Amino acid sequence: MSPVWYAARLGVRRGRTELRQTFTSGQDVFGYVLWTVLLMVPLFLAGDERLKGAGISAGAFMLPSMVGMTLAFTGMMTTAQLLATEREDGTLLRAKAVPHGMVGHLVGKIVMVSGTALVSMALPLVVGVFLVDGVARQGGGALLTLVWVVPLGLLATLPMGAVIGSLVDSPRTVGLLMLPVMGLIVVSGIYFPLSKLPEWLQIVGQVFPVYWLGLGLRAALLPAGAVAAEVGASWRYLETVGVLGAWAAAGLLLAPSVLRRMARRESGATMAERHRKAMQRVG
Template identity: 85%
Template structure:
């Protein structure tokens, strides 16, 4: 076995270990529960409000949309947060010191973040099914759609998170990005159909993968008549695959070079300087 494949295998095992740990750590489990509660509050309040012309409630529309938002934001923001944190605390520097250590480290993070995203979707989905009607009753066709939408959504968002985590100066910077992120939610058709927005905002919303992941999950989990609420009254499967595929290709082309550049710049002196600045802020 080549050294790279050996490192990737070690990263795979590390990722599974970290994933098991997060499901047995009280703080992490509380985070999953809290996220579920935050998603269920608007769902509960709007579960009986009819969505005009779609034959479903607003709550039913929101459930798969919020699952898509969860997948996209976990892929982007969790990956970015982990990379920024581990660069600051020296984890990436230690990985760099091991032959092909960065390969194993990144494989482990991919497994861990992907598992976290799926868990963050599964709990709200299970709870939401008891709150709203008309969701996930589409049979085998829905399962086939999920099989390609979820992996493609992860492939489209994980590299974005890697790029963000490589470029930001510290984990605290990630928190500052939440304001534009919340703006992106508003124009991504999560809480109401994108067709209700002005045309120029629809165009902006359709640029980013959040909208397309949400649309893909709605097409899988909502009744066929619900398509009336979408732009052009179409699920746009080809467009969804094309948009997420484009983000995947762009991310996979850009992320490796950005990560290599970040790894080259990591050194003991750089980490010590970050630690000194952090202590100055505390002082």
């Protein structure tokens, strides 16, 4: 076995260990439960209000949309936050000091973030299915759609999260990015159909993967008549594959070079400088 493959195998093992620690940590489990509760609040507020011409309630529309949003933002923002944090606390510098340590470290993070993303979307989906009528009643067809939408969504978001985490200066910068993220949610058709927005905002929303993940999950989990609420009254499977695939390709092309550049810049001196600046902010 080559050293790189061995490092990747160790990374998978490390990712599984981190997942097990996450799921046995009371604080982390509370975070999953709290996120699920927060996602349920808009469903209760929407009540049984019907979407005109779609044959479903507003809550039924929002549930798969919010699940897609969760997958996208967990994949992208969690990856970025972890990389930025581990640059600042020296974890990446220690990984760099080990032969092929960066490979194992990043593989471990991919396994860990993928697992947390799947759990973060599965919990509200399972709870929501019991609270909202008309969701997840499509049988085998829904499962087949989920089989390709979810992995493609992870491929579209995880590499871009690694790019963001490699470029920002600190975890606090990643936190500031949540401000434009809130605006992106508004134009991504999460809480109401994108077709209700002005055309130029529809174009903006369709540039990013959040809308397409929501669309793919609505196609999988909602009845056929719900397509009337979508742009062009179509589930647009080919466009979903195309846009998510384009984001995945862009991320997979950019991430390796950006990560290598970040690793080359890591040194004891740069980490000491970060700590000095952090102490100045505290002081």
